[in-house]
Amino acid sequence: MIFRQLYEPLSSTYTYLLGDEDTGQAILIDPVIATMDRDLAEVHRLGLDLVYTVDTHIHADHITAALEMKRAVGSKIAAPAFDRLPCVDVGLEEGTPLQVAGITLHPLHTPGHTDGHFAYLFNEQVFTGDALLIDGCGRTDFQNGDADALYKSVRQKLFSLPDDTLVYPAHDYKECFVSSIAQEKKRNPRLGEDITLEEFKVIMSNLNLPYPKFIDYAVPGNRQCGVCPDDLPDNLASYCRQMTQSPQG
């Protein structure tokens, strides 16, 4: 099995490439429009065909590459059925795995960052999106975010996975790349095992985060599976479209 962790530096997003060596079929989890050329080149370099893009949720900080990749290479768009986006080819639900050659993704409904958020379990790896970050978690103050729901998603669902399960988040802002369920249980300062629900709610309500600079463009753009809106100010148009080279190459 081929695995690559790719990085989009403008939004500090991790995109994950899973490829089946026997059939050459591949999927990308949370691809970003800014790095789609880099990511498609990596798929091609490895001799793979992109069969699906899979999003964990409707992102607020970047534009998904799902639609542009479909146009470029014919990949199908998979995303949570919960969000009922007309542009999605395959709506994912918990209990119904997405099977691509030897790759079996198990969708786990993990609301709280957004109400339609899903994580995906693949063997001993879990792609946690913005529900569980390394030493952190996604914010809960937009997109029907809900601290109670996020606490339950992480503590009851993700923390019930085996301790050695590798945690691959959708973002990291401190150059961490990977964690494990055991590590997050021990160390996560928001959701670790010694934090109560009441403590978590206080933490989340006191974050004092700024209004997300891109959310008013990203959410409608991502509800269309990845469109850079026409009315973007110049600085955000660049942010949306810029074809950067990842520092990871």
Place this chain on the structure above:
Amino acid sequence: MIFRQLYEPLSSTYTYLLGDEDTGQAILIDPVIATMDRDLAEVHRLGLDLVYTVDTHIHADHITAALEMKRAVGSKIAAPAFDRLPCVDVGLEEGTPLQVAGITLHPLHTPGHTDGHFAYLFNEQVFTGDALLIDGCGRTDFQNGDADALYKSVRQKLFSLPDDTLVYPAHDYKECFVSSIAQEKKRNPRLGEDITLEEFKVIMSNLNLPYPKFIDYAVPGNRQCGVCPDDLPDNLASYCRQMTQSPQG
């Protein structure tokens, strides 16, 4: 493939269990005498037979369980050939993999913490012993330690592994469990890509670490593949032998 990361809290040591599901054969990397009952129970619980114990180096902070496990369940003792220990059944050398059923360990000579130190590469995982820790490294002031050699081992040998290779160290003191080569290149404050050899040597020479409290007993004990010396003071005898339950269970 079965994988378990086990923890010995007195010396903050990670022991790794690798098991081949098809044959039931298993190995333990860096087992600790204090947790041998716990570890053998885990091997048994998983329906496995322990075929080898494998040490990364002659430890100075704990006693290996290699000899006691051999006595208990007949496992063979594998360790670096470099150290020429008469009690070792299989001396490991770079270029000659250790094959146990479907498990292939590739020994990588990584001197610097000790001169005979080896890391072991297993598919996309590398067990780095004390050469490379998460955000750190082992000390270089005993057992023919050598900062120049350690820098070369990490920067030229371990950092030449693919970025997504998972780093599983022999110790952690801050409740970190796993890292990756990419993460250590970016974040390791001693050996990250932006640190020069001269800077590393200054860091290592200014650590001002205390004399290792157990080294005078552990090194001769481990040169016999794991013997608690008869002349241990009471407090260290307890440290050597104590059968603890790991907080990881």
